[in-house]
Amino acid sequence: MIVSTTSNAPATLDADLLLVPLTQDPSEGRIEALAGRFGQSLVRAAEDYEGEEGSVRVAYPEATAAPRVALVGVGTAHDLDAEAVRRGIAAASTAARDHAAETVACLLPQEGDLDDDTAAQALVEGFVLGAYQYRRYKTDEGAVGPSSFIVHAGPEADEEGVRAGTERGRRLAEATCTARDLVNRSPHDKTAQAFAEMVAASGAHYGYEVETWGADRIQAEEMGGLLAVNKGSFDPPTFSILRWHPEEAVNDAPVVVVGKGVMFDTGGLSLKDTKGSMDKMKSDMGGAAAVVGLFEALAALDVPLNVIGLLPATDNRPGRKAYVPGDVIEMHSGGTVEVMNTDAEGRLLLADALSYASSTYDPALVVDLATLTGSCIVALGSKAAGVMASETEAAAERLYAIQRAGERTGERVHPLPMYEEYKEHLDSDIADLTNVGGSAAGAVTAGKFLEHFVDAPWLHLDIAGPAFLDKPDGYAPAGGTGFGVRLLADYLENYVVARTPA
Numbered sequence: 001m002i003v004s005t006t007s008n009a010p011a012t013l014d015a016d017l018l019l020v021p022l023t024q025d026p027s028e029g030r031i032e033a034l035a036g037r038f039g040q041s042l043v044r045a046a047e048d049y050e051g052e053e054g055s056v057r058v059a060y061p062e063a064t065a066a067p068r069v070a071l072v073g074v075g076t077a078h079d080l081d082a083e084a085v086r087r088g089i090a091a092a093s094t095a096a097r098d099h100a101a102e103t104v105a106c107l108l109p110q111e112g113d114l115d116d117d118t119a120a121q122a123l124v125e126g127f128v129l130g131a132y133q134y135r136r137y138k139t140d141e142g143a144v145g146p147s148s149f150i151v152h153a154g155p156e157a158d159e160e161g162v163r164a165g166t167e168r169g170r171r172l173a174e175a176t177c178t179a180r181d182l183v184n185r186s187p188h189d190k191t192a193q194a195f196a197e198m199v200a201a202s203g204a205h206y207g208y209e210v211e212t213w214g215a216d217r218i219q220a221e222e223m224g225g226l227l228a229v230n231k232g233s234f235d236p237p238t239f240s241i242l243r244w245h246p247e248e249a250v251n252d253a254p255v256v257v258v259g260k261g262v263m264f265d266t267g268g269l270s271l272k273d274t275k276g277s278m279d280k281m282k283s284d285m286g287g288a289a290a291v292v293g294l295f296e297a298l299a300a301l302d303v304p305l306n307v308i309g310l311l312p313a314t315d316n317r318p319g320r321k322a323y324v325p326g327d328v329i330e331m332h333s334g335g336t337v338e339v340m341n342t343d344a345e346g347r348l349l350l351a352d353a354l355s356y357a358s359s360t361y362d363p364a365l366v367v368d369l370a371t372l373t374g375s376c377i378v379a380l381g382s383k384a385a386g387v388m389a390s391e392t393e394a395a396a397e398r399l400y401a402i403q404r405a406g407e408r409t410g411e412r413v414h415p416l417p418m419y420e421e422y423k424e425h426l427d428s429d430i431a432d433l434t435n436v437g438g439s440a441a442g443a444v445t446a447g448k449f450l451e452h453f454v455d456a457p458w459l460h461l462d463i464a465g466p467a468f469l470d471k472p473d474g475y476a477p478a479g480g481t482g483f484g485v486r487l488l489a490d491y492l493e494n495y496v497v498a499r500t501p502a
């Protein structure tokens with residue numbers, strides 16, 4: 001989508017559809033101002049308008065260059081935040097498609113107290129993410145979606161801020177769409193190797209480094225967890241290393257971001273049921289996809305932070321050589337794990353990446369993103385990811401910061417307790433630990449498993465719920481959502497601010 005800004009008078013904007021964000025309780029003055037600009041037909045539309053978030057009323061005023069003007073509900077002025085704007089405008093992107101509008105212009109919200117920069121960013125994110133469609137495998141033409149979005153900065157607006165917010169919004173939305181595309185791709189089109197090639201292409205395009213290891217190097221590094229999961233597969237595993245090294249970086253010790261890259265999770269010999277379970281498992285690389293999107297965002301926004309991405313990748317299948325329940329495997333860390341369920345595979349390859357990160361980079365911070373447990377969906381549904389960290393003072397601050405980033409981006413995270421007692425669920429009679437802890441607190445025992453392999457400040461995000469949706473929700477479509485890209489971009493930008501001398 002082409003995204004731009006203008007400060008020409010709204011009535012002269014040459015667009016197929018002009019969007020006017022409006023709260024549920026607009027003042028008389030606001031309606032009068034609209035009447036002055038767009039004429040009485042808009043006032044009549046306003047009479048039918050309810051204004052709750054996501055309601056859209058189209059009017060056909062005579063005195064505007066745009067043939068249609070739509071009032072777009074963004075909820076109450078009191079609750080007007082970036083998320084309300086994103087959700088409201090996403091509904092308007094659907095209306096744009098219904099009206100075959102290719103060029104859509106949009107005014108800034110005139111109510112509430114959002115600054116123009118934040119408002120412009122939210123408008124663009126809501127519109128671009130809301131208009132997203134995955135059409136790679138569609139053979140029909142489909143309804144023509146909007147191709148151009150223009151944010152209008154009025155005479156009182158902070159023009160520089162509007163321009164900056166619009167650009168940020170575009171870059172973040174595009175990076176999120178990259179992650180969505182990767183998740184939505186058919187499993188047969190994303191073997192670990194094919195995925196690594198897509199990552200390399202992204203790196204070449206956006207200007208970050210990508211190195212990919214094949215089976216030989218993974219063996220040489222003794223990544224026993226990744227290798228065990230891969231044994232039942234026809235396709236070799238890969239381990240991709242992404243590097244964003246800007247000149248002006250505020251840190252020496254890098255931040256390492258790890259993404260679970262299970263290209264397809266059949267469960268292995270502990271085979272999943274098809275309906276409502278295995279039929280969603282192309283999304284099991286949602287963590288890795290989000291890391292790719294994050295690197296695009298870091299590069300596009302030129303974030304001054306050294307960041308390393310680690311993407312262990314394979315599918316999990318019950319092939320002839322598949323690992324079995326009872327197998328004891330030797331991990332990259334040198335420790336051993338008794339596999340009690342081959343469907344608890346994600347933690348095995350993440351553990352290798354986490355111990356590799358800890359022993360290689362001496363990282364300032366490690367963050368992992370993984371579609372790790374069904375248990376996390378039971379606990380939190382799809383509206384939030386679970387976030388876990390070792391229970392230390394410093395972790396409390398990190399947890400607070402990422403929750404704040406979640407509120408700002410609408411990619412919410414909720415903390416789960418990492419009590420020491422839950423570690424006991426992983427006791428094994430014959431190895432250092434087992435890979436499953438029973439049905440109680442499953443998201444937490446998975447977190448405790450990972451914790452065993454990390455030796456650095458750390459955050460674990462279980463994104464099983466929000467990474468992939470059965471039906472659309474606001475600006476998130478059914479299928480891959482790209483969850484984590486905007487969250488971590490926001491978190492890391494604030495991490496930079498906290499480390500920049502005033």
Ligand code: BES
Pocket residue numbers: 265267280284341343344345346371372373374375377435436437442464465
């Ligand atoms: N990829 C799944 C988790 C998952 C479930 C993600 C549903 C998205 C939607 C993971 O590999 C898995 O199978 N976890 C098991 C762990 C269990 C065997 C301890 C689970 O959650 O059932």
Ligand code: MN
Pocket residue numbers: 265267342343344345346
């Ligand atoms: Mn699994």
Ligand code: ZN
Pocket residue numbers: 262265284343345346371372
């Ligand atoms: Zn999995």
